[in-house]
Amino acid sequence: xxxxxxxxxxxxxxxxxxxxxxxxxxxxxxxxxxxxxxxxxxxxxxxxxxxxxxxxxxxxxxxxxxxxxxxxxxxxxxxxxxxxxxxxxxxxxxxxxxxxxxxxxxxxxxxxxxxxxxxxxxxxxxxxxxxxxxxxxxxxxxxxxxxxxxxxxxxxxxxxxxxxxxxxxxxxxxxxxxxxxxxxxxxxxxxxxxxxxxxxxxxxxxxxxxxxxxxxxxxxxxxxxxxxxxxxxxxxxxxxxxxxxxxxxxxxxxxxxxxxxxxxxxxxxxxxxxxxxxxxxxxxxxxxx
Amino acid sequence: xxxxxxxxxxxxxxxxxxxxxxxxxxxxxxxxxxxxxxxxxxxxxxxxxxxxxxxxxxxxxxxxxxxxxxxxxxxxxxxxxxxxxxxxxxxxxxxxxxxxxxxxxxxxxxxxxxxxxxxxxxxxxxxxxxxxxxxxxxxxxxxxxxxxxxxxxxxxxxxxxxxxxxxxxxxxxxxxxxxxxxxxxxxxxxxxxxxxxxxxxxxxxxxxxxxxxxxxxxxxxxxxxxxxxxxxxxxxxxxxxxxxxxxxxxxxxxxxxxxxxxxxxxxxxxxxxxxxxxxxxxxxxxxxxxxxxxxxxxxxxxxxxxxxxxxxxxxxxxxxxxxxxxxxxxxxxxxxxxxxxxxxxxxxxxxxxxxxxxxxxxxxxxxxxxxxxxxxxxxxxxxxxxxxxxxxxxxxxxxxxxxxxxxxxxxxxxxxxxxxxxxxxxxx
Amino acid sequence: xxxxxxxxxxxxxxxxxxxxxxxxxxxxxxxxxxxxxxxxxxxxxxxxxxxxxxxxxxxxxxxxxxxxxxxxxxxxxxxxxxxxxxxxxxxxxxxxxxxxxxxxxxxxxxxxxxxxxxxxxxxxxxxxxxxxxxxxxxxxxxxxxxxxxxxxxxxxxxxxxxxxxxxxxxxxxxxxxxxxxxxxxxxxxxxxxxxxxxxxxxxxxxxxxxxxxxxxxxxxxxxxxxxxxxxxxxxxxxxxxxxxxxxxxxxxxxxxxxxxxxxxxxxxxx
Numbered sequence: 001x002x003x004x005x006x007x008x009x010x011x012x013x014x015x016x017x018x019x020x021x022x023x024x025x026x027x028x029x030x031x032x033x034x035x036x037x038x039x040x041x042x043x044x045x046x047x048x049x050x051x052x053x054x055x056x057x058x059x060x061x062x063x064x065x066x067x068x069x070x071x072x073x074x075x076x077x078x079x080x081x082x083x084x085x086x087x088x089x090x091x092x093x094x095x096x097x098x099x100x101x102x103x104x105x106x107x108x109x110x111x112x113x114x115x116x117x118x119x120x121x122x123x124x125x126x127x128x129x130x131x132x133x134x135x136x137x138x139x140x141x142x143x144x145x146x147x148x149x150x151x152x153x154x155x156x157x158x159x160x161x162x163x164x165x166x167x168x169x170x171x172x173x174x175x176x177x178x179x180x181x182x183x184x185x186x187x188x189x190x191x192x193x194x195x196x197x198x199x200x201x202x203x204x205x206x207x208x209x210x211x212x213x214x215x216x217x218x219x220x221x222x223x224x225x226x227x228x229x230x231x232x233x234x235x236x237x238x239x240x241x242x243x244x245x246x247x248x249x250x251x252x253x254x255x256x257x258x259x260x261x262x263x264x265x266x267x268x269x270x271x272x273x274x275x276x277x278x279x280x281x282x283x284x285x286x287x288x289x
Numbered sequence: 290x291x292x293x294x295x296x297x298x299x300x301x302x303x304x305x306x307x308x309x310x311x312x313x314x315x316x317x318x319x320x321x322x323x324x325x326x327x328x329x330x331x332x333x334x335x336x337x338x339x340x341x342x343x344x345x346x347x348x349x350x351x352x353x354x355x356x357x358x359x360x361x362x363x364x365x366x367x368x369x370x371x372x373x374x375x376x377x378x379x380x381x382x383x384x385x386x387x388x389x390x391x392x393x394x395x396x397x398x399x400x401x402x403x404x405x406x407x408x409x410x411x412x413x414x415x416x417x418x419x420x421x422x423x424x425x426x427x428x429x430x431x432x433x434x435x436x437x438x439x440x441x442x443x444x445x446x447x448x449x450x451x452x453x454x455x456x457x458x459x460x461x462x463x464x465x466x467x468x469x470x471x472x473x474x475x476x477x478x479x480x481x482x483x484x485x486x487x488x489x490x491x492x493x494x495x496x497x498x499x500x501x502x503x504x505x506x507x508x509x510x511x512x513x514x515x516x517x518x519x520x521x522x523x524x525x526x527x528x529x530x531x532x533x534x535x536x537x538x539x540x541x542x543x544x545x546x547x548x549x550x551x552x553x554x555x556x557x558x559x560x561x562x563x564x565x566x567x568x569x570x571x572x573x574x575x576x577x578x579x580x581x582x583x584x585x586x587x588x589x590x591x592x593x594x595x596x597x598x599x600x601x602x603x604x605x606x607x608x609x610x611x612x613x614x615x616x617x618x619x620x621x622x623x624x625x626x627x628x629x630x631x632x633x634x635x636x637x638x639x640x641x642x643x644x645x646x647x648x649x650x651x652x653x654x655x656x657x658x659x660x661x662x663x664x665x666x667x668x669x670x671x672x673x674x675x676x677x678x679x680x681x682x683x684x685x686x687x688x689x690x691x692x693x694x695x696x697x698x699x700x701x702x703x704x705x706x707x708x709x710x711x712x713x714x715x716x717x
Numbered sequence: 718x719x720x721x722x723x724x725x726x727x728x729x730x731x732x733x734x735x736x737x738x739x740x741x742x743x744x745x746x747x748x749x750x751x752x753x754x755x756x757x758x759x760x761x762x763x764x765x766x767x768x769x770x771x772x773x774x775x776x777x778x779x780x781x782x783x784x785x786x787x788x789x790x791x792x793x794x795x796x797x798x799x800x801x802x803x804x805x806x807x808x809x810x811x812x813x814x815x816x817x818x819x820x821x822x823x824x825x826x827x828x829x830x831x832x833x834x835x836x837x838x839x840x841x842x843x844x845x846x847x848x849x850x851x852x853x854x855x856x857x858x859x860x861x862x863x864x865x866x867x868x869x870x871x872x873x874x875x876x877x878x879x880x881x882x883x884x885x886x887x888x889x890x891x892x893x894x895x896x897x898x899x900x901x902x903x904x905x906x907x908x909x910x911x912x913x914x915x916x917x918x919x920x921x922x923x924x925x926x927x928x929x930x931x932x933x934x935x936x937x938x939x940x941x942x943x944x945x946x947x948x949x950x951x952x953x954x955x956x957x958x959x960x961x962x963x964x965x966x967x968x969x970x971x972x973x974x975x976x977x978x979x980x981x982x983x984x985x986x987x
Contacts, residue, residue: 003812005806005810005891006806006807006809006810006812006815007806007812009802009803009805009806010802010803010806010807010818012799012802012803013799013800013802013803013822013862013866014818014821016799016855016858016859016862017821017822017825017859017862017863019837019840019859020825020833020837020856020859020860021821021824021825021828022821023836023837023840024828024832024833024835024836024837025828027835027836028828028832028836085730088723088726088727088730089727091723094720096724098974100727100731101974102967102970102971102974103731103734103735104730104731104734105970106734106735106738106963106967107734107735107737107738108916109916109963109966109967109970110738110741110959110963111920111922111938111941111959111962111963112920112922113922113938113941113942114741114941114955114956114959114962115737115738117741117945117952117955118737118738118740118741118956119737121737121740121744121753121952122736122737122740124546124549124753125537125538125541126538126546126549126550126553126555126755127549127553127753127754127755127757128757129736129740129757132755132756132757141470141471141472142472142473142474143538145537145538145540145541146541147538147541148482148537148538148539148540148541148542149538149540153541163734163737171977171978171981172981174978175978175980175981176981178978217826217864220823220826220827221826223827224826224827224828224829224830226829226830226831226923227922233483233541234483236482236483236485236540236541237482237483237540237541237691238540238688238691238692239688244829245829245830245831248829248831248832249362249831250684252365252831252832252835253361253362253365253831254361254680254683254684255680255684256361256365256386256680258369258835261831261832262832264832265828265829265831265832268829268832269827269828272827273824273827276823276827322930324947325946325947325948326946326947327946327947327948327949328775328946328949328951351931353930353931353932354776354943355930355943356926356939356942356943356945357946357947358942358945359926359942362834362926362927363926363927366834366835366838366927367838369835369839370835370838370839370842372842372847544948544949544950545949545950545952548949549753553754553755555755564947564948564949567948567949568948568949571749571750571949572749572750572949573750574750639948
């Protein structure tokens with residue numbers, strides 16, 4: 001009885017996972033080798049044809065690049081900004097601290113879909129707040145077409161993502177900061193360490209496990225994040241901000257080609273696993289050092 | 290803690306049971322999914338459903354209002370699982386896609402179809418046809434026209450353009466720096482770049498007006514790579530790159546942004562359908578504009594009255610998997626008969642009627658320039674009815690044309706590449 | 718002096734960061750013709766609370782709120798329940814396949830929603846759970862479990878085993894020990910996790926859209942999506958609905974801040 005207890009305890013969670021991961025993954029895998037489209041679906045095996053179609057699509061490579069940028073930049077910047085704010089909050093200026101802490105979590109609590117629209121409005125090249133402020137301050141003369149130019153669209157969705165995700169990092173880092181023993185700082189001060197030195201040699205190392213987890217989770221979640229990009233740009237202008245999750249939706253529900261959509265899903269999944277694997281390996285090596 | 294959970298679970302089970310229990314099994318349940326539409330139309334549809342249910346004891350229509358933007362996800366997910374609504378309000382171009390896939394029921398199989406068919410203006414039924422079958426009853430007809438901001442045009446002493454030269458000149462004249470700060474803040478034309486399908490829908494009328502085509506009659510060959518299309522695209526290329534008379538941020542604009550621009554007098558012309566009055570009045574009550582046919586090329590001015598624009602249609606379709614086909618048909622007819630269609634005349638619901646009875650009615654029209662739409666709809670042509678046409682329109686024509694306009698490709702290159710890809714898609 | 722500077726800095730930061738949210742709030746009070754003007758105005762002449770009442774006319778948001786509450790609370794409870802069991806198993810036992818199971822949990826976060834939806838939809842339909850509370854609750858639970866398990870695993874790990882060992886010596890079974898000793902100690906952690914889970918379910922849009930169809934089960938995010946129409950978008954009502962919709966989780970965060978931070982710092986982070 002005792003030996004099987006952990007398995008029994010895990011069973012429900014595993015059953016759920018099977019339904020939401022294993023079964024869809026298998027379905028996608030099977031579909032990726034078949035011709036499954038709304039129109040003229042023969043349901044027959046077509047081998048690697050779907051994968052080839054995806055890999056030969058320029059939009060796929062563009063999406064891959066965009067998704068990588070979105071994940072990496074989005075997560076790294078979120079973490080940096082989150083850490084910065086957490087450090088500020090940690091300076092403990094009294095009860096008012098709680099008010100700010102609460103205010104800073106708002107971007108994360110608000111529904112992502114609506115947040116996307118809010119960003120879209122303030123980035124509007126004619127009526128948006130951002131251009132209005134920039135023009136009023138004399139920084140620019142004409143409104144910048146933020147979401148209408150290939151160069152700036154991706155940057156805008158990344159900024160929106162950082163805005164949305166940083167509170168999560170902030171909260172985790174803030175909690176992490178509370179666990180750093182004061183003695184470490186006191187000892188450093190006795191040794192005459194500067195603020196920067198304290199930050200680099202005490203704060204950061206103590207936060208390393210939080211950071212590594214946040215990085216991994218942040219990247220995985222950003223990689224699969226659909227809402228922000230879809231609402232703000234739909235992947236436009238002309239695919240300049242297309243990311244893999246939005247492309248999966250394009251293939252599956254706009255082209256109605258489920259075979260191609262499944263192939264892309266499997267590819268996305270494989271990319272994520274490989275990246276995570278590499279990341280964890282590097283982490284493992286670091287810990288061993 | 291565990292007891293609390295147990296109670297919760299039991300409560301949930303009860304609640305779920307209540308909802309999964311079926312009702313009276315003698316009543317034919319018809320699921321009606323109404324995608325999109327103006328709020329006024331949604332309200333009317335609800336009332337129509339209620340009166341239908343009152344008049345029919347053995348049929349119960351259950352209406353669900355659904356998001357227009359998620360229509361494909363909802364329909365495809367449901368159809369692939371063998372479920373979905375029995376009656377739905379969808380874009381007519383789904384006739385080819387869903388008709389071919391066997392998801393829509395060919396309503397011409399109903400015994401009374403011929404008499405029902407006679408209700409409608411004949412050419413408007415064509416949008417709902419695919420090969421030899423009809424896959425829906427025309428709901429509201431759409432013809433693309435040019436809307437010109439009255440205030441801005443009058444101020445310049447301009448008349449709405451009839452030819453491409455006039456169109457280009459008007460746009461140029463209306464593009465200016467109003468507040469004298471050195472940057473242009475008013476433009477002649479705005480394009481719907483943020484909605485790929487919508488973008489192509491606004492480009493196509495120019496090609497049709499110039500006598501161009503997209504697919505061969507047998508639907509097997511791409512025909513849009515020709516001088517006519519190149520000329521049409523070149524018009525926009527020149528307007529954007531040389532005259533700078535098209536709004537620079539158009540690639541991000543959806544209907545919402547365009548409406549804001551037009552109603553704040555930042556843009557003088559837009560290409561739209563019968564929803565324009567409703568949409569403008571909601572945003573700026575009392576705003577006036579001229580509604581004119583899409584301009585024709587200079588050398589076709591003598592065909593101004595009969596050159597076709599793009600026709601589009603929202604239709605009422607029936608799912609082929611419906612358990613209660615006849616009841617669904619009864620409801621579909623009720624939703625689209627002469628009496629129902631008159632509602633498009635009686636109030637401005639952002640659409641245009643499709644029955645001869647309504648179109649020829651002498652009652653007061655719901656919005657000014659109604660007759661312009663009536664006229665254009667006599668000659669308008671829909672997209673070719675190929676199942677892959679919408680895919681081509683959205684994913685091939687739109688991106689390539691947009692690239693040409695912003696200068697990444699030349700107009701010739703754009704059409705050449707688009708034609709090649711489209712041909713591949715058709716032959717796939 | 719340092720205090721004043723910090724307060725100033727944080728206030729500016731807060732304002733800048735909250736701009737999108739504040740703009741949404743401003744929009745939610747404007748009549749439609751006054752939304753989006755140039756130059757942008759924070760306040761317009763005819764502002765009122767009307768959009769907040771109009772939104773209830775447009776769609777049955779009262780019903781949607783009840784639905785959202787039922788789904789989110791149930792999903793949170795279920796997730797905590799199963800997550801605790803799993804977290805307990807991972808933190809207190811060594812068993813074959815432990816690493817593989819942990820890996821599988823991590824992997825389940827790696828599939829994009831669009832590729833999960835069709836197989837999931839077919840499953841839910843076959844189980845007769847389409848358009849029901851239970852179908853959506855189970856789906857949300859499944860989606861939230863991996864992260865919740867990871868969090869709880871972290872919390873439980875930091876509570877020394879000796880505490881339960883003492884209870885075992887006193888004659889409790891392992892599960893009893895967990896219930897009577899471990900859980901109370903992990904309460905802050907459970908609180909923090911509950912907040913994450915609630916938020917995840919509350920804001921979930923895509924599965925809720927596809928797996929429900931009638932107003933009696935529809936949740937608020939799906940309702941909000943309906944404001945973005947075919948031709949016209951009711952931005953003011955949509956903003957009002959969004960603000961209204963943000964209030965429950967914001968209140969939860971406001972009142973549970975202490976628990977939240979205490980819970981997280983108790984050690985998932987070591």
